[in-house]
Amino acid sequence: MSDAAIDTDAPDEAVVARSYLRAGHSLRSWLLTTDHKRIAILYLISITFFFMIGAGAAALIRLDLLTPQGDLLTNEGYNRAFSVHGIVMVWFFLIPSIPNVFGNFLIPLMIGARDMAFPRLNLLSWYIYMGSGLILLCVVFGGGVDTGWTFYTPLSSVYANGAVVAAIVAVFVSGFSSILTGLNFIVTIHKLRAPGMTWGRLPLFIWSHYATSVIFVLATPVLAITLLLVAAERLLGIGVFDPDLGGDPLLFQHLFWFYSHPAVYIMILPALGVVSELITAAAHKRIFGYWFVAYASIAIAVIGFFVWGHHMFVSGQSLYASAIFSLLSIAVAVPSAIKVYNWTATLYKGDIAIDAPLLFALSFIGLFVAGGLTGLMLAMLAIDVHVHDTYFVVAHFHYIMVGGSVTAFFGALHFWWPKITGRLYSEPLARIAAVIILVGFNVTFFPLFLMGYEGMPRRYHIYPPEFQLLQVIASGGAALLAVGYAMPLFYLGWSLVRGRRAPANPWGATGLEWTTSSPPPKHNFTRQPVVERGPYAYPLAHPASRDDG
Amino acid sequence: MMAGAPLWPQQASQHARSVDLLIASFGAMVWLLTIPVFVLMAWFAIRYRRGRTVNREHSPQSNVWIEASWSLIPFVLTLFFYVWATKLFLDIQSPPPEAVPVNVIAKQWMWKFEHQSGAREINELHVPAGRPIRLVMTSQDVIHSLYVPALRIKQDVVPGRYTSLWFTADRPGRYPLRCAEFCGTDHSVMGGALIVMRPSDFSAWLAQHQDGGADATLAARGERLFRKVGCSGCHAARSAVHAPSLDDLYGKPVPLSDGTTRIADEQYLHDAIMLPNKEVAAGYRPIMPSYGNLLDASEVGALVAYMKDREGEDSE
């Protein structure tokens, strides 16, 4: 990695003036931009908005669960709250979060390109996402939907009240945003790498996003057609999933989970890529076992297509199918474990700076491992029979999605904040936030494992009174977690106005994005980068730091 | 007053104890593999902190042997638990032949239990301790799921088909029974209890809860329906219509018109009554009318119980 191509360690006026943030100030220049960096910021604003909607629903849920009778909401209201929470968080926050914000911003920079392969398609993806979001808002404020984010038939297709079809349309449309994003990423990574940037020199963030994009393109259409059939059943009374007409409700489950299991890998693979970057940058050392980690991402994506039946062990599916899905679900854990071991080995003999991004990365590893191991428990047939559809499962996937993906999102936000905005944030406040998030998260979700094993089913508005103590603890943890999530809004926002200006490479990290100014110019690099060294080629010739400039 | 949940959930069967042993052992192995990783991570982060003078020379870049070991060894260890868990799972899917069947019908938002003896219960199920019980379940509307945490068993209850669950509860007591598949508005209150009684107490209870009258048993109810809704019109030996004989049918293979053979289990009998042209018996025309609109799940259950009873009798 040539770090002599551009010398922008000291931000000079000319470079700052050309920054992408200053290339046009009108609303039009933002809403009609084709600059991948500006599109990333548009996505950042939108997903933050949807995160707040999903978090609002979560707040209602946790408040309501303070008492066993659920005095805040009615049964119907509670059912709508958790359905909206799931739909918003899965499709309108988690799936776009890291790929559409950090993938969009960083992929061209990391490979040494000026933009994505299809810049206008990139903008179209955002508009499609916003359109689907608008439909979803109509659903939320028009009374909501009460089928759960999983839309099981025949409840969703025949029996449910609420805006089921509208919710389906919102999710259906959002899928196209995903497909186009994945398409853009794949072509960009194949065709726009800078001279010398061979596959073996790509940052692991790129490998993760490549694997994610394959899932985007191949799995999302199956969701689209499945939801289309549910809507048709609801509107036209056709009977593909309706047993009264000889249809098969299990067929829906197979089709739905064929997409939705790979979808959870869409939600975690980018996070795994982020953590590889955070660990190597903090340790100032090359990743241990680069090729193992790179291929592990591909393995997770491929094997992930063949495990969907583990959501259906008690559904009535064939026993042989269950046994096979169980075995494959254990296999898919192996590449994830490889990553965790390799990150640990990377820290060995490193030169470790303990800043907020590393704290987020270490939190991620702890919480992701807990989530992953409980996932292994769920893959065991006899155990799953007991804890399926209980709080145990809810705890498992929140450990991965929130403890994992959201933590990694915050890690990425802090790590690349200086590059994206050109400002430095308050390190002490960030470290405090990271710790509050870690503690708050565990207090919220660990009790759910206990409740689940005790037999507390999920999606219960009214619950047996013996669980109240643990529910209250969980709600208390949620309040703390909310504080932890709210803090960055303030100190990151503050840094935009009053933060110190960031040098090109405040962390002393490798990666082409750190060789250009903070923030980058509109076309990313003043000169075409030429790559001569491998990835993570520490030590750097001129290791810059936060205190430069 | 907030009473807490017990430290460990009640164990009402041998299976429950086996599952607990499985998860405890697996949990222990998992901790043994994980704690060293966490310890190492914390130790490295401290020992190799920037600014500390410590030997950083010759840090390894990659090592295929190490990678292979830490991938394969945990995987192989886990496989041991996979075999154990799968075996336990297959156990609960294979009821012993002497298991006593109980029909279960789930609907929004209640459970109906129908004993062979004719006793009917809503939301509560009384069973004798120490006897294997087989639940034959279907739903009248959406997918529900029958869950008894104390037994560590659960099974989705699906409309249009039968699913089944079996258990032997060995400790008398009252245990929660809950719906575990989201089924609409009152999902969270769709539950009740499994009441396990000493066998003598259970016989007494059963005697007290007969339906009364000549149609006490489920099979007797089924026989009454058989005549009432017209099955005997075609399926009796003296009938002018060419219809398959129903003698000694349950559990036997039935050749179908497409050349395949099906065993006449609950599902087959249910489909034959409700969706008769789905699988037509070989040599017969598809002329049987569907009873889908005439009979509910409980009545179909009674007819199936009657057909299990029929042995060699074909008179009215």
Place this chain on the structure above:
Amino acid sequence: MAEHATEPFHAVERQREANRFGMLIFLSSEFLLFGGIFAAAMALRLENPDGYRAAASHLRLGLGTANTAILLTSSLFAALAVEAVRGARPRRTALWLGGAALLGAGFLGIKGAEYAMEYREGLMPGTATAHFSGPAEQIFMNLYFAGTGLHALHVTIGIAVLLVAAALAHKGGERHAMLVGNAALYWHLVDIVWIFLYPTLYLAGVG
């Protein structure tokens, strides 16, 4: 006449490769869209083979076969259009593209006639006059309309794209050649999907 690459590409050859690659990825996702329909049809067929076959026999095999021939021929025309544009022969290109579009319209016409007949026979789900002999027939017809309807939508889009490419043939040049290539690829996908729909729906009723 080679054109310049547009942002962010430096070389036009690279951009051409990227466009083609992007189109192929898009088409693979389109194919998976139909995957759900094929999965549903297979599941239904396994569950109730007699009912499925009986229902499939109500489709008009002759018209379905004719449509298959029409679509295959139009795919051939599209391939010939690509040859013509590579040989820089705009008139010929436009003719082949127009021919493919015309055959596509013929396909839609026959499809529409089938739908009309099925409506009159009471086999169109969701309509007032629909009456089915049993649940298997109803579900089969549902899948038939869902699958062929979605396909017909894609045929319509394909025809529009072919016509646009034909209309712009006189311009020539790199960008137009790329458009013709992509239009032909899209048309081939439409054809391939039909090649799977035809046996799944029509041939199942034979014998």
